[in-house]
Amino acid sequence: DVKVTQSSRYLVKRTGEKVFLECVQDMDHENMFWYRQDPGLGLRLIYFSYDVKMKEKGDIPEGYSVSREKKERFSLILESASTNQTSMYLCASTSGSLNTGELFFGEGSRLTVL
Amino acid sequence: ILNVEQSPQSLHVQEGDSTNFTCSFPSSNFYALHWYRWETAKSPEALFVMTLNGDEKKKGRISATLNTKEGYSYLYIKGSQPEDSATYLCAFSGFQKLVFGTGTRLLVSP
Numbered sequence: 534d535v536k537v538t539q540s541s542r543y544l545v546k547r548t549g550e551k552v553f554l555e556c557v558q559d560m561d562h563e564n565m566f567w568y569r570q571d572p573g574l575g576l577r578l579i580y581f582s583y584d585v586k587m588k589e590k591g592d593i594p595e596g597y598s599v600s601r602e603k604k605e606r607f608s609l610i611l612e613s614a615s616t617n618q619t620s621m622y623l624c625a626s627t628s629g630s631l632n633t634g635e636l637f638f639g640e641g642s643r644l645t646v647l
Numbered sequence: 648i649l650n651v652e653q654s655p656q657s658l659h660v661q662e663g664d665s666t667n668f669t670c671s672f673p674s675s676n677f678y679a680l681h682w683y684r685w686e687t688a689k690s691p692e693a694l695f696v697m698t699l700n701g702d703e704k705k706k707g708r709i710s711a712t713l714n715t716k717e718g719y720s721y722l723y724i725k726g727s728q729p730e731d732s733a734t735y736l737c738a739f740s741g742f743q744k745l746v747f748g749t750g751t752r753l754l755v756s757p
Contacts, residue, residue: 576738576747635681640689
């Protein structure tokens with residue numbers, strides 16, 4: 534069974550804290566993604582990575598950074614958490630093309646910033 | 648700005664009813680249309696990835712059609728069951744950019 538694992542299902546952090554969200558996939562996929570999901574909005578792409586140490590900004594990268602030091606791991610970093618970053622964060626991966634590859638998702642990390 | 652719209656926003660049906668949802672997307676620069684099912688407290692999982700105009704795909708009681716010229720896709724569920732309760736997401740892929748709709752939330756009552 535293919536698996537994308539996100540390190541924390543629920544986190545509560547304070548404004549200004551540095552937050553790490555970890556994602557690991559066991560499918561040897563080249564492409565990995567971080568999305569956030571907010572009520573009334575579709576999943577929005579924050580960053581993606583198509584190879585180790587390679588990253589591309591998505592639609593809403595402001596306030597976030599990412600790290601991909603190993604193929605299986607893609608980390609999302611909130612350098613200084615703010616209340617407007619309270620959201621559900623989803624990690625995904627695919628081996629296919631960025632257009633037609635079926636995405637495999639983690640179960641999500643619900644972050645609350647107080 | 649790419650706009651992907653799904654309708655209805657939510658739907659409540661009885662067990663055994665058949666239902667369908669719509670996903671509307673831009674008709675230009677089309678690469679693929681994805682459908683995902685997202686059950687509460689679980690990961691979204693892929694139902695279909697469709698690339699050709701006129702494509703029809705089926706998985707059990709769920710099927711989907713695609714019209715790229717007019718920019719829409721339908722998802723059908725035949726004989727809905729309570730376990731079909733979930734949010735159904737579509738995503739339009741246009742040159743290395745996947746844009747998700749806001750989803751249709753389906754509730755199937757026994």
